[in-house]
Amino acid sequence: MKLREFLSQHDVFTVGELDLFLSEKGSGKPSTRKAILTYYRKQGRIIPVRRGLYAVVPFGSLPDSSPVDPYLLTAKITKNAVLAYHTALEFHGKAYSVYTRLHYLTTRRALPVRFRSYEIRGVPVPRSLRAKGKEMFSVVRHKRSGVKLRVTSLERTLVDVLDRPELTGSWEEIWRSLESVEFFDIDQVFEYVLLLENATTAAKVGFFLEQHKETLMIDDVHLKPLRKFCPQRPHYLISKKRRGGRLVKKWNLIVPDEILNQSWGEVL
Structure with a gap:
């Protein structure tokens, strides 16, 4: 499942917000969420801040230097x-x-x-x-x-x-x-x-x-x-x-x- 819609609407998000989004899309399994988070971390599209909290990396930015509010x-x-x-x-x-x-x-x-x-x-x-x-x-x-x-x-x-x-x-x-x-x-x-x-x-x-x-x-x-x-x-x-x-x-x-x-x- 692609998260482009979700990421475009969130500069910072919690796991709870992601779970709600996935449930609305008909895929609220914890395994699905884990796989998605792992994939987008490897792609450099999200940065872990603390457990359950992530910052989104805008397109064209690098994870280490992208601005975070x-x-x-x-x-x-x-x-x-x-x-x-x-x-x-x-x-x-x-x-x-x-x-x-x-x-x-x-x-x-x-x-x-x-x-x-x-x-x-x-x-x-x-x-x-x-x-x-x-x-x-x-x-x-x-x-x-x-x-x-x-x-x-x-x-x-x-x-x-x-x-x-x-x-x-x-x-x-x-x-x-x-x-x-x-x-x-x-x-x-x-x-x-x-x-x-x-x-x-x-x-x-x-x-x-x-x-x-x-x-x-x-x-x-x-x-x-x-x-x-x-x-x-x-x-x-x-x-x-x-x-x-x-x-x-x-x-x-x-x-x-x-x-x-x-x-x-x-x-x-």
């Missing part, structure tokens, strides 16, 4: 994967830099996957979201090469990268990336902050929004509800760097001078 790979690395953190910023076109490490949210245990120069890592969905059944809160769908994939919205991404900055990089990367976003739905940002139930994260989000209230057109009155959820005692913006910095009383947050002055360096 890293976002499609990440989206199909496991069921219900959600592009998140710096990877979401990149997908939305808001990242200051391009990384070869990609992150996705998952409710399953996942080992890192290495493919060429890419490293794809799963990050557990926060417990507070799982407890509330809100794993997909502020997750949007986008079509890419005909495939619907999931990615965190810019509002959720704003909060996520401040909640887990180590998954995004330096604070210069975080600040410059978030500063490229022209608009945030503040109500959605606040709703997500409350779902996370993390006082330090609430303070970090409030601090960032206040620092950029003019460009984002945010009034102090809009930030007032967020202050109720800030820590009752001073917390460090960078938990691993518990020294130096200045206290921003409004948010009970101790912020390093590098961030206050935007004299950038690797401060994580």
Whole structure:
């Protein structure tokens, strides 16, 4: 059975998708699928990424050098994967830099996957979201090469990268990336902050929004509800760097001078 129709419609595919195609064509036997995959691998038309996941090599390209969309790979690395953190910023076109490490949210245990120069890592969905059944809160769908994939919205991404900055990089990367976003739905940002139930994260989000209230057109009155959820005692913006910095009383947050002055360096 020829797979030209299937391969022409998939840049990246899972064994499950192939099985469905073969079943619709009246040949759903595992032996048939195995023979087809073996044949097309030998022909240089498909590349194994990990068990059960393949990338398609376009006609005229070589397996070792053919381009593979890293976002499609990440989206199909496991069921219900959600592009998140710096990877979401990149997908939305808001990242200051391009990384070869990609992150996705998952409710399953996942080992890192290495493919060429890419490293794809799963990050557990926060417990507070799982407890509330809100794993997909502020997750949007986008079509890419005909495939619907999931990615965190810019509002959720704003909060996520401040909640887990180590998954995004330096604070210069975080600040410059978030500063490229022209608009945030503040109500959605606040709703997500409350779902996370993390006082330090609430303070970090409030601090960032206040620092950029003019460009984002945010009034102090809009930030007032967020202050109720800030820590009752001073917390460090960078938990691993518990020294130096200045206290921003409004948010009970101790912020390093590098961030206050935007004299950038690797401060994580």
